[in-house]
Amino acid sequence: MSKESTSRTRKPKRGQTREALMAAALDLVVKKAPFSALSLREVTKKAGVVPTAFYRHFPDMSALGLTLLDESFRTLRHMMRQVRQEELPNERMLRGSLEVYFNYVRNNRAHFLFVSKELAGGTPTMRNAIRREIRMFTNELAMDMARFPFLNHVNAEDLQMMAGLVVNNVTALTQEMLELEEDDEFGQNQVLGTAEKQLRLIYFGVGMWKSKPDQ
Amino acid sequence: MSKESTSRTRKPKRGQTREALMAAALDLVVKKAPFSALSLREVTKKAGVVPTAFYRHFPDMSALGLTLLDESFRTLRHMMRQVRQEELPNERMLRGSLEVYFNYVRNNRAHFLFVSKELAGGTPTMRNAIRREIRMFTNELAMDMARFPFLNHVNAEDLQMMAGLVVNNVTALTQEMLELEEDDEFGQNQVLGTAEKQLRLIYFGVGMWKSKPDQ
DNA sequence: CGTTTTCGTCAACACCTGTACACACAATTT
DNA sequence: AAATTGTGTGTACAGGTGTTGACGAAAACG
Numbered sequence: 328m329s330k331e332s333t334s335r336t337r338k339p340k341r342g343q344t345r346e347a348l349m350a351a352a353l354d355l356v357v358k359k360a361p362f363s364a365l366s367l368r369e370v371t372k373k374a375g376v377v378p379t380a381f382y383r384h385f386p387d388m389s390a391l392g393l394t395l396l397d398e399s400f401r402t403l404r405h406m407m408r409q410v411r412q413e414e415l416p417n418e419r420m421l422r423g424s425l426e427v428y429f430n431y432v433r434n435n436r437a438h439f440l441f442v443s444k445e446l447a448g449g450t451p452t453m454r455n456a457i458r459r460e461i462r463m464f465t466n467e468l469a470m471d472m473a474r475f476p477f478l479n480h481v482n483a484e485d486l487q488m489m490a491g492l493v494v495n496n497v498t499a500l501t502q503e504m505l506e507l508e509e510d511d512e513f514g515q516n517q518v519l520g521t522a523e524k525q526l527r528l529i530y531f532g533v534g535m536w537k538s539k540p541d542q
Numbered sequence: 543m544s545k546e547s548t549s550r551t552r553k554p555k556r557g558q559t560r561e562a563l564m565a566a567a568l569d570l571v572v573k574k575a576p577f578s579a580l581s582l583r584e585v586t587k588k589a590g591v592v593p594t595a596f597y598r599h600f601p602d603m604s605a606l607g608l609t610l611l612d613e614s615f616r617t618l619r620h621m622m623r624q625v626r627q628e629e630l631p632n633e634r635m636l637r638g639s640l641e642v643y644f645n646y647v648r649n650n651r652a653h654f655l656f657v658s659k660e661l662a663g664g665t666p667t668m669r670n671a672i673r674r675e676i677r678m679f680t681n682e683l684a685m686d687m688a689r690f691p692f693l694n695h696v697n698a699e700d701l702q703m704m705a706g707l708v709v710n711n712v713t714a715l716t717q718e719m720l721e722l723e724e725d726d727e728f729g730q731n732q733v734l735g736t737a738e739k740q741l742r743l744i745y746f747g748v749g750m751w752k753s754k755p756d757q
Numbered sequence: 758c759g760t761t762t763t764c765g766t767c768a769a770c771a772c773c774t775g776t777a778c779a780c781a782c783a784a785t786t787t
Numbered sequence: 788a789a790a791t792t793g794t795g796t797g798t799a800c801a802g803g804t805g806t807t808g809a810c811g812a813a814a815a816c817g
Contacts, residue, residue: 366805379807383764444662447717448579491740495715499713506669521703524703525704529707529743530747532750557794559795595794596775598794603775
Protein backbone atom coordinates (compact mmCIF):
# COMPACT_ATOMS: atom_id res chain seq x y z
CA MET A 328 0.00 0.00 0.00
CA SER A 329 3.01 2.24 0.30
CA LYS A 330 3.80 2.44 -3.39
CA GLU A 331 1.02 3.33 -5.80
CA SER A 332 2.69 4.34 -9.06
CA THR A 333 2.39 8.13 -8.98
CA SER A 334 -0.45 8.36 -6.47
CA ARG A 335 -1.92 11.61 -7.81
CA THR A 336 -3.57 10.82 -11.11
CA ARG A 337 -6.32 8.56 -9.88
CA LYS A 338 -9.69 10.17 -10.10
CA PRO A 339 -11.85 8.79 -12.84
CA LYS A 340 -15.18 10.21 -11.61
CA ARG A 341 -16.70 9.18 -14.92
CA GLY A 342 -19.10 11.84 -16.15
CA GLN A 343 -19.79 13.42 -12.84
CA THR A 344 -17.20 16.17 -12.98
CA ARG A 345 -19.35 18.10 -15.40
CA GLU A 346 -22.21 18.08 -12.92
CA ALA A 347 -19.80 18.98 -10.14
CA LEU A 348 -18.69 22.04 -12.10
CA MET A 349 -22.25 23.18 -12.69
CA ALA A 350 -23.19 22.60 -9.07
CA ALA A 351 -20.10 24.45 -7.88
CA ALA A 352 -20.86 27.45 -10.07
CA LEU A 353 -24.46 27.54 -8.90
CA ASP A 354 -23.38 27.31 -5.31
CA LEU A 355 -20.95 30.18 -5.73
CA VAL A 356 -23.69 32.27 -7.30
CA VAL A 357 -25.84 31.76 -4.22
CA LYS A 358 -23.11 32.40 -1.70
CA LYS A 359 -20.74 34.81 -3.36
CA ALA A 360 -21.34 36.75 -6.53
CA PRO A 361 -23.17 36.84 -9.85
CA PHE A 362 -22.06 34.23 -12.31
CA SER A 363 -20.33 36.79 -14.49
CA ALA A 364 -17.99 37.52 -11.63
CA LEU A 365 -16.91 33.93 -11.06
CA SER A 366 -13.52 32.78 -12.21
CA LEU A 367 -12.81 29.50 -13.89
CA ARG A 368 -10.30 28.67 -11.23
CA GLU A 369 -12.55 29.12 -8.24
CA VAL A 370 -15.26 27.04 -9.87
CA THR A 371 -12.87 24.16 -10.49
CA LYS A 372 -11.47 24.57 -7.01
CA LYS A 373 -14.91 24.30 -5.47
CA ALA A 374 -15.65 21.30 -7.70
CA GLY A 375 -12.54 19.62 -6.29
CA VAL A 376 -10.76 19.47 -9.58
CA VAL A 377 -7.70 21.02 -11.18
CA PRO A 378 -8.27 24.16 -13.33
CA THR A 379 -7.33 22.59 -16.63
CA ALA A 380 -9.88 19.82 -16.15
CA PHE A 381 -12.50 22.43 -16.88
CA TYR A 382 -11.73 22.35 -20.59
CA ARG A 383 -12.66 18.68 -20.79
CA HIS A 384 -16.27 19.74 -20.34
CA PHE A 385 -16.68 23.35 -21.46
CA PRO A 386 -14.73 25.53 -23.87
CA ASP A 387 -14.98 28.47 -21.47
CA MET A 388 -17.01 29.96 -18.63
CA SER A 389 -19.66 31.47 -20.84
CA ALA A 390 -20.45 28.01 -22.18
CA LEU A 391 -20.98 26.82 -18.63
CA GLY A 392 -23.27 29.77 -18.11
CA LEU A 393 -25.40 28.98 -21.12
CA THR A 394 -25.66 25.36 -20.02
CA LEU A 395 -26.78 26.48 -16.60
CA LEU A 396 -29.30 28.79 -18.23
CA ASP A 397 -30.65 25.97 -20.32
CA GLU A 398 -30.98 23.78 -17.28
CA SER A 399 -32.76 26.52 -15.38
CA PHE A 400 -35.36 27.14 -18.03
CA ARG A 401 -35.90 23.57 -19.12
CA THR A 402 -37.36 22.56 -15.79
CA LEU A 403 -39.22 25.84 -15.46
CA ARG A 404 -40.86 25.39 -18.85
CA HIS A 405 -41.85 21.92 -17.80
CA MET A 406 -43.61 23.20 -14.73
CA MET A 407 -45.32 26.01 -16.60
CA ARG A 408 -46.65 23.60 -19.16
CA GLN A 409 -48.28 21.57 -16.44
CA VAL A 410 -49.95 24.60 -14.93
CA ARG A 411 -51.08 25.69 -18.36
CA GLN A 412 -52.82 22.42 -19.04
CA GLU A 413 -55.25 23.00 -16.27
CA GLU A 414 -58.54 24.77 -16.74
CA LEU A 415 -58.85 28.19 -18.27
CA PRO A 416 -57.66 31.04 -16.11
CA ASN A 417 -60.16 32.54 -13.75
CA GLU A 418 -60.09 34.35 -10.53
CA ARG A 419 -60.46 31.29 -8.35
CA MET A 420 -57.37 29.49 -9.52
CA LEU A 421 -55.16 32.53 -9.07
CA ARG A 422 -54.04 31.80 -5.55
CA GLY A 423 -53.32 28.19 -6.35
CA SER A 424 -51.22 29.00 -9.37
CA LEU A 425 -49.22 31.55 -7.45
CA GLU A 426 -48.59 29.07 -4.66
CA VAL A 427 -47.37 26.48 -7.10
CA TYR A 428 -45.12 28.98 -8.81
CA PHE A 429 -43.56 30.51 -5.73
CA ASN A 430 -43.12 27.13 -4.19
CA TYR A 431 -41.20 26.15 -7.27
CA VAL A 432 -39.10 29.27 -6.92
CA ARG A 433 -38.25 28.35 -3.37
CA ASN A 434 -37.27 24.83 -4.35
CA ASN A 435 -35.02 26.10 -7.12
CA ARG A 436 -33.61 29.12 -5.42
CA ALA A 437 -30.13 28.77 -6.87
CA HIS A 438 -31.30 28.65 -10.45
CA PHE A 439 -33.58 31.64 -10.03
CA LEU A 440 -30.85 33.62 -8.33
CA PHE A 441 -28.55 32.78 -11.17
CA VAL A 442 -31.05 33.92 -13.79
CA SER A 443 -32.09 36.99 -11.86
CA LYS A 444 -28.55 38.25 -11.50
CA GLU A 445 -27.67 37.64 -15.12
CA LEU A 446 -30.86 39.19 -16.47
CA ALA A 447 -29.45 42.68 -16.05
CA GLY A 448 -25.78 42.09 -15.37
CA GLY A 449 -24.75 39.29 -17.67
CA THR A 450 -23.13 39.35 -21.07
CA PRO A 451 -25.32 40.47 -24.00
CA THR A 452 -25.61 36.84 -25.12
CA MET A 453 -26.82 35.81 -21.71
CA ARG A 454 -29.22 38.71 -21.36
CA ASN A 455 -30.78 38.08 -24.74
CA ALA A 456 -31.20 34.39 -24.05
CA ILE A 457 -33.02 35.15 -20.81
CA ARG A 458 -35.17 37.85 -22.32
CA ARG A 459 -36.11 35.50 -25.12
CA GLU A 460 -37.32 32.91 -22.63
CA ILE A 461 -39.34 35.48 -20.73
CA ARG A 462 -40.88 36.73 -23.96
CA MET A 463 -41.86 33.16 -24.70
CA PHE A 464 -43.68 32.86 -21.41
CA THR A 465 -45.43 36.13 -22.17
CA ASN A 466 -46.57 34.85 -25.55
CA GLU A 467 -47.89 31.64 -24.09
CA LEU A 468 -49.78 33.52 -21.44
CA ALA A 469 -51.27 35.78 -24.10
CA MET A 470 -52.38 32.73 -26.04
CA ASP A 471 -54.04 31.27 -22.99
CA MET A 472 -55.85 34.51 -22.38
CA ALA A 473 -57.03 34.55 -25.97
CA ARG A 474 -59.01 31.39 -25.29
CA PHE A 475 -60.78 33.06 -22.41
CA PRO A 476 -64.33 34.00 -23.54
CA PHE A 477 -64.21 36.99 -21.28
CA LEU A 478 -61.53 38.46 -23.54
CA ASN A 479 -62.97 37.82 -26.97
CA HIS A 480 -63.16 41.49 -27.79
CA VAL A 481 -59.50 42.21 -26.90
CA ASN A 482 -57.14 42.34 -29.85
CA ALA A 483 -53.82 40.52 -30.04
CA GLU A 484 -51.66 43.52 -29.27
CA ASP A 485 -53.59 44.32 -26.13
CA LEU A 486 -53.47 40.71 -25.01
CA GLN A 487 -49.71 40.90 -25.34
CA MET A 488 -49.71 44.08 -23.31
CA MET A 489 -51.76 42.45 -20.57
CA ALA A 490 -49.59 39.36 -20.46
CA GLY A 491 -46.55 41.61 -20.27
CA LEU A 492 -48.04 43.37 -17.30
CA VAL A 493 -48.51 40.10 -15.48
CA VAL A 494 -45.07 38.76 -16.34
CA ASN A 495 -43.32 42.00 -15.40
CA ASN A 496 -44.91 41.86 -12.00
CA VAL A 497 -44.32 38.22 -11.33
CA THR A 498 -40.70 38.73 -12.30
CA ALA A 499 -40.34 41.62 -9.90
CA LEU A 500 -42.03 39.68 -7.11
CA THR A 501 -39.79 36.72 -7.77
CA GLN A 502 -36.75 38.89 -7.27
CA GLU A 503 -38.27 40.30 -4.11
CA MET A 504 -38.81 36.73 -2.93
CA LEU A 505 -35.20 35.85 -3.64
CA GLU A 506 -33.98 38.69 -1.46
CA LEU A 507 -35.65 37.12 1.57
CA GLU A 508 -33.92 34.60 3.76
CA GLU A 509 -34.76 31.03 2.95
CA ASP A 510 -36.47 30.50 6.29
CA ASP A 511 -38.37 33.79 6.37
CA GLU A 512 -41.79 32.25 5.97
CA PHE A 513 -43.55 35.35 7.18
CA GLY A 514 -41.96 37.50 4.51
CA GLN A 515 -42.60 34.92 1.86
CA ASN A 516 -46.28 34.74 2.73
CA GLN A 517 -46.45 38.49 2.65
CA VAL A 518 -45.03 38.59 -0.87
CA LEU A 519 -47.45 35.87 -1.89
CA GLY A 520 -50.36 37.85 -0.47
CA THR A 521 -49.29 41.00 -2.27
CA ALA A 522 -48.87 39.05 -5.48
CA GLU A 523 -52.37 37.70 -5.24
CA LYS A 524 -53.88 41.12 -4.69
CA GLN A 525 -51.89 42.70 -7.48
CA LEU A 526 -52.88 40.06 -9.97
CA ARG A 527 -56.49 40.30 -8.88
CA LEU A 528 -56.35 44.03 -9.46
CA ILE A 529 -54.97 43.42 -12.93
CA TYR A 530 -57.77 40.95 -13.46
CA PHE A 531 -60.27 43.69 -12.66
CA GLY A 532 -58.56 46.07 -15.04
CA VAL A 533 -58.59 43.49 -17.78
CA GLY A 534 -62.33 43.11 -17.31
CA MET A 535 -62.83 46.82 -17.87
CA TRP A 536 -60.57 47.02 -20.91
CA LYS A 537 -61.96 48.02 -24.27
CA SER A 538 -59.70 47.53 -27.29
CA LYS A 539 -60.01 49.81 -30.24
CA PRO A 540 -61.42 47.43 -32.84
CA ASP A 541 -59.33 48.70 -35.74
CA GLN A 542 -55.88 48.89 -34.17
CA MET B 543 12.75 73.97 -22.25
CA SER B 544 14.89 70.86 -22.30
CA LYS B 545 15.29 70.48 -18.56
CA GLU B 546 12.21 70.56 -16.37
CA SER B 547 13.22 69.01 -13.07
CA THR B 548 11.63 65.55 -13.40
CA SER B 549 9.04 66.41 -16.02
CA ARG B 550 6.53 63.71 -15.06
CA THR B 551 4.89 64.76 -11.87
CA ARG B 552 3.02 67.74 -13.19
CA LYS B 553 -0.68 67.24 -13.19
CA PRO B 554 -2.47 69.25 -10.56
CA LYS B 555 -6.02 68.90 -11.96
CA ARG B 556 -7.28 70.22 -8.67
CA GLY B 557 -10.52 68.47 -7.73
CA GLN B 558 -11.42 67.21 -11.13
CA THR B 559 -9.81 63.79 -10.90
CA ARG B 560 -12.55 62.65 -8.62
CA GLU B 561 -15.14 63.51 -11.24
CA ALA B 562 -12.98 61.91 -13.90
CA LEU B 563 -12.96 58.67 -11.93
CA MET B 564 -16.72 58.68 -11.54
CA ALA B 565 -17.24 59.49 -15.20
CA ALA B 566 -14.81 56.78 -16.25
CA ALA B 567 -16.56 54.17 -14.13
CA LEU B 568 -19.95 55.18 -15.49
CA ASP B 569 -18.65 55.02 -19.02
CA LEU B 570 -17.25 51.55 -18.49
CA VAL B 571 -20.57 50.40 -17.08
CA VAL B 572 -22.29 51.52 -20.27
CA LYS B 573 -19.74 50.04 -22.64
CA LYS B 574 -18.35 47.04 -20.85
CA ALA B 575 -19.69 45.41 -17.77
CA PRO B 576 -21.63 45.91 -14.54
CA PHE B 577 -19.90 48.10 -12.01
CA SER B 578 -19.16 45.16 -9.74
CA ALA B 579 -17.00 43.71 -12.49
CA LEU B 580 -14.85 46.79 -12.96
CA SER B 581 -11.33 46.86 -11.64
CA LEU B 582 -9.74 49.77 -9.90
CA ARG B 583 -6.97 49.77 -12.45
CA GLU B 584 -9.09 50.02 -15.54
CA VAL B 585 -11.10 52.84 -14.02
CA THR B 586 -7.99 54.85 -13.26
CA LYS B 587 -6.60 54.02 -16.67
CA LYS B 588 -9.72 55.34 -18.38
CA ALA B 589 -9.61 58.41 -16.16
CA GLY B 590 -6.07 59.06 -17.36
CA VAL B 591 -4.49 58.68 -14.00
CA VAL B 592 -2.14 56.27 -12.30
CA PRO B 593 -3.75 53.46 -10.21
CA THR B 594 -2.53 54.67 -6.86
CA ALA B 595 -4.08 58.09 -7.41
CA PHE B 596 -7.42 56.40 -6.85
CA TYR B 597 -6.87 56.28 -3.09
CA ARG B 598 -6.64 60.04 -2.88
CA HIS B 599 -10.38 60.16 -3.55
CA PHE B 600 -11.95 56.86 -2.50
CA PRO B 601 -10.86 54.20 -0.03
CA ASP B 602 -11.88 51.47 -2.47
CA MET B 603 -14.13 50.67 -5.42
CA SER B 604 -17.22 50.05 -3.35
CA ALA B 605 -16.99 53.60 -2.02
CA LEU B 606 -16.95 54.86 -5.58
CA GLY B 607 -20.02 52.75 -6.25
CA LEU B 608 -21.95 54.18 -3.36
CA THR B 609 -21.04 57.71 -4.43
CA LEU B 610 -22.27 56.94 -7.92
CA LEU B 611 -25.46 55.54 -6.47
CA ASP B 612 -26.01 58.65 -4.43
CA GLU B 613 -25.48 60.82 -7.46
CA SER B 614 -27.90 58.72 -9.49
CA PHE B 615 -30.73 58.95 -7.03
CA ARG B 616 -30.22 62.52 -5.95
CA THR B 617 -31.10 63.89 -9.36
CA LEU B 618 -33.85 61.32 -9.83
CA ARG B 619 -35.47 62.26 -6.54
CA HIS B 620 -35.31 65.87 -7.61
CA MET B 621 -37.18 65.15 -10.81
CA MET B 622 -39.77 63.02 -9.09
CA ARG B 623 -40.47 65.73 -6.61
CA GLN B 624 -41.23 68.18 -9.38
CA VAL B 625 -43.63 65.77 -11.04
CA ARG B 626 -45.29 65.10 -7.71
CA GLN B 627 -45.97 68.77 -7.10
CA GLU B 628 -48.30 68.93 -10.05
CA GLU B 629 -52.00 68.26 -9.82
CA LEU B 630 -53.44 65.09 -8.35
CA PRO B 631 -53.06 62.00 -10.46
CA ASN B 632 -55.73 61.30 -13.01
CA GLU B 633 -55.99 59.50 -16.26
CA ARG B 634 -55.27 62.52 -18.43
CA MET B 635 -51.86 63.31 -17.05
CA LEU B 636 -50.67 59.73 -17.35
CA ARG B 637 -49.13 60.05 -20.78
CA GLY B 638 -47.41 63.29 -19.91
CA SER B 639 -45.84 61.90 -16.75
CA LEU B 640 -44.60 58.85 -18.56
CA GLU B 641 -43.07 60.98 -21.27
CA VAL B 642 -41.29 63.11 -18.72
CA TYR B 643 -40.01 60.06 -16.89
CA PHE B 644 -38.80 58.10 -19.88
CA ASN B 645 -37.25 61.19 -21.36
CA TYR B 646 -35.34 61.56 -18.14
CA VAL B 647 -34.25 57.93 -18.37
CA ARG B 648 -32.94 58.52 -21.86
CA ASN B 649 -31.01 61.58 -20.78
CA ASN B 650 -29.44 59.72 -17.87
CA ARG B 651 -28.90 56.40 -19.52
CA ALA B 652 -25.57 55.69 -17.85
CA HIS B 653 -26.89 56.21 -14.35
CA PHE B 654 -29.92 54.04 -14.94
CA LEU B 655 -27.82 51.30 -16.49
CA PHE B 656 -25.56 51.45 -13.49
CA VAL B 657 -28.44 51.14 -11.05
CA SER B 658 -30.24 48.51 -13.08
CA LYS B 659 -27.24 46.22 -13.21
CA GLU B 660 -26.45 46.59 -9.54
CA LEU B 661 -30.03 46.08 -8.41
CA ALA B 662 -29.73 42.33 -8.78
CA GLY B 663 -26.01 41.77 -9.24
CA GLY B 664 -24.33 44.15 -6.84
CA THR B 665 -23.02 43.63 -3.34
CA PRO B 666 -25.61 43.27 -0.59
CA THR B 667 -24.87 46.81 0.55
CA MET B 668 -25.49 48.14 -2.93
CA ARG B 669 -28.63 46.10 -3.44
CA ASN B 670 -30.13 47.20 -0.15
CA ALA B 671 -29.38 50.85 -0.84
CA ILE B 672 -31.14 50.65 -4.21
CA ARG B 673 -34.09 48.73 -2.86
CA ARG B 674 -34.47 51.29 -0.11
CA GLU B 675 -34.69 54.09 -2.65
CA ILE B 676 -37.26 52.22 -4.68
CA ARG B 677 -39.31 51.53 -1.59
CA MET B 678 -39.20 55.24 -0.88
CA PHE B 679 -40.64 56.04 -4.27
CA THR B 680 -43.34 53.46 -3.68
CA ASN B 681 -44.24 55.05 -0.37
CA GLU B 682 -44.44 58.50 -1.87
CA LEU B 683 -46.64 57.26 -4.67
CA ALA B 684 -48.92 55.58 -2.14
CA MET B 685 -49.16 58.86 -0.24
CA ASP B 686 -50.10 60.73 -3.39
CA MET B 687 -52.76 58.19 -4.15
CA ALA B 688 -54.15 58.53 -0.65
CA ARG B 689 -55.03 62.15 -1.44
CA PHE B 690 -57.02 61.05 -4.46
CA PRO B 691 -60.76 61.26 -3.58
CA PHE B 692 -61.40 58.35 -5.85
CA LEU B 693 -59.44 56.17 -3.44
CA ASN B 694 -60.84 57.26 -0.11
CA HIS B 695 -62.19 53.82 0.64
CA VAL B 696 -58.89 52.02 0.01
CA ASN B 697 -56.91 51.19 3.11
CA ALA B 698 -53.20 51.93 3.53
CA GLU B 699 -52.01 48.40 2.91
CA ASP B 700 -53.86 48.19 -0.38
CA LEU B 701 -52.55 51.57 -1.46
CA GLN B 702 -49.08 50.26 -0.87
CA MET B 703 -49.92 47.20 -2.93
CA MET B 704 -51.17 49.36 -5.79
CA ALA B 705 -48.17 51.64 -5.71
CA GLY B 706 -45.96 48.57 -5.72
CA LEU B 707 -47.71 47.32 -8.80
CA VAL B 708 -47.03 50.56 -10.62
CA VAL B 709 -43.42 50.80 -9.50
CA ASN B 710 -42.70 47.18 -10.38
CA ASN B 711 -43.94 47.77 -13.86
CA VAL B 712 -42.21 51.05 -14.44
CA THR B 713 -39.00 49.45 -13.23
CA ALA B 714 -39.37 46.56 -15.66
CA LEU B 715 -40.21 48.91 -18.52
CA THR B 716 -37.22 51.06 -17.67
CA GLN B 717 -34.95 48.06 -17.99
CA GLU B 718 -36.63 47.16 -21.26
CA MET B 719 -35.97 50.69 -22.43
CA LEU B 720 -32.33 50.46 -21.47
CA GLU B 721 -31.90 47.35 -23.61
CA LEU B 722 -32.81 49.33 -26.71
CA GLU B 723 -30.24 51.19 -28.76
CA GLU B 724 -30.01 54.86 -27.96
CA ASP B 725 -31.25 55.85 -31.39
CA ASP B 726 -34.05 53.30 -31.65
CA GLU B 727 -36.87 55.81 -31.43
CA PHE B 728 -39.39 53.37 -32.80
CA GLY B 729 -38.71 50.85 -30.07
CA GLN B 730 -38.72 53.53 -27.44
CA ASN B 731 -42.10 54.81 -28.55
CA GLN B 732 -43.40 51.30 -28.53
CA VAL B 733 -42.32 50.79 -24.93
CA LEU B 734 -43.84 54.13 -24.05
CA GLY B 735 -47.12 53.13 -25.69
CA THR B 736 -47.18 49.81 -23.86
CA ALA B 737 -46.40 51.57 -20.60
CA GLU B 738 -49.31 53.92 -21.07
CA LYS B 739 -51.74 51.12 -21.75
CA GLN B 740 -50.51 49.03 -18.84
CA LEU B 741 -50.82 51.87 -16.40
CA ARG B 742 -54.24 52.74 -17.75
CA LEU B 743 -55.27 49.14 -17.21
CA ILE B 744 -54.01 49.33 -13.65
CA TYR B 745 -55.96 52.54 -13.28
CA PHE B 746 -59.11 50.70 -14.27
CA GLY B 747 -58.36 47.93 -11.82
CA VAL B 748 -57.80 50.44 -9.05
CA GLY B 749 -61.21 51.92 -9.77
CA MET B 750 -62.83 48.55 -9.27
CA TRP B 751 -60.96 47.73 -6.09
CA LYS B 752 -62.79 47.24 -2.83
CA SER B 753 -60.74 47.03 0.33
CA LYS B 754 -61.96 44.98 3.19
CA PRO B 755 -62.78 47.71 5.72
CA ASP B 756 -61.41 45.88 8.73
CA GLN B 757 -58.08 44.62 7.42
C1' DC C 758 -6.26 -9.61 -24.48
C1' DG C 759 -4.53 -5.11 -26.68
C1' DT C 760 -5.82 -0.50 -28.47
C1' DT C 761 -8.03 3.71 -28.33
C1' DT C 762 -10.48 7.30 -26.13
C1' DT C 763 -11.70 9.85 -22.19
C1' DC C 764 -10.39 12.71 -18.57
C1' DG C 765 -7.86 14.35 -14.49
C1' DT C 766 -3.05 16.10 -13.28
C1' DC C 767 1.14 18.99 -13.13
C1' DA C 768 4.21 22.63 -14.66
C1' DA C 769 4.65 26.86 -16.78
C1' DC C 770 3.52 31.19 -19.18
C1' DA C 771 2.21 36.00 -19.59
C1' DC C 772 -0.89 39.03 -17.81
C1' DC C 773 -3.89 41.54 -14.55
C1' DT C 774 -5.18 42.53 -9.89
C1' DG C 775 -5.12 45.53 -5.25
C1' DT C 776 -2.19 47.97 -2.45
C1' DA C 777 2.18 49.85 0.24
C1' DC C 778 5.76 53.01 -0.07
C1' DA C 779 8.65 56.89 -0.99
C1' DC C 780 8.88 60.92 -3.74
C1' DA C 781 7.83 65.52 -6.11
C1' DC C 782 5.37 69.18 -7.26
C1' DA C 783 1.11 72.40 -6.43
C1' DA C 784 -1.86 74.83 -3.57
C1' DT C 785 -2.90 76.57 0.76
C1' DT C 786 -1.96 78.16 5.27
C1' DT C 787 0.93 80.25 8.53
C1' DA D 788 8.93 83.42 2.81
C1' DA D 789 8.38 79.17 5.14
C1' DA D 790 5.76 75.30 6.37
C1' DT D 791 2.00 72.26 5.69
C1' DT D 792 -1.27 69.82 3.25
C1' DG D 793 -3.14 67.86 -1.02
C1' DT D 794 -2.60 65.20 -5.02
C1' DG D 795 -0.40 62.71 -8.89
C1' DT D 796 3.75 59.57 -10.07
C1' DG D 797 6.93 55.41 -10.37
C1' DT D 798 8.42 51.19 -8.31
C1' DA D 799 7.49 46.98 -6.31
C1' DC D 800 5.32 42.83 -4.52
C1' DA D 801 2.39 38.96 -3.63
C1' DG D 802 -1.29 36.73 -5.42
C1' DG D 803 -5.04 35.57 -8.75
C1' DT D 804 -6.25 34.98 -13.78
C1' DG D 805 -6.96 32.14 -18.42
C1' DT D 806 -4.77 28.95 -21.27
C1' DT D 807 -1.00 25.68 -23.48
C1' DG D 808 1.27 21.47 -23.48
C1' DA D 809 2.89 16.95 -22.37
C1' DC D 810 1.84 12.99 -19.31
C1' DG D 811 -0.53 9.01 -17.42
C1' DA D 812 -4.19 6.31 -15.53
C1' DA D 813 -8.80 4.61 -16.01
C1' DA D 814 -12.70 3.21 -19.03
C1' DA D 815 -14.56 1.81 -23.30
C1' DC D 816 -14.01 -0.67 -27.31
C1' DG D 817 -12.17 -4.06 -30.52
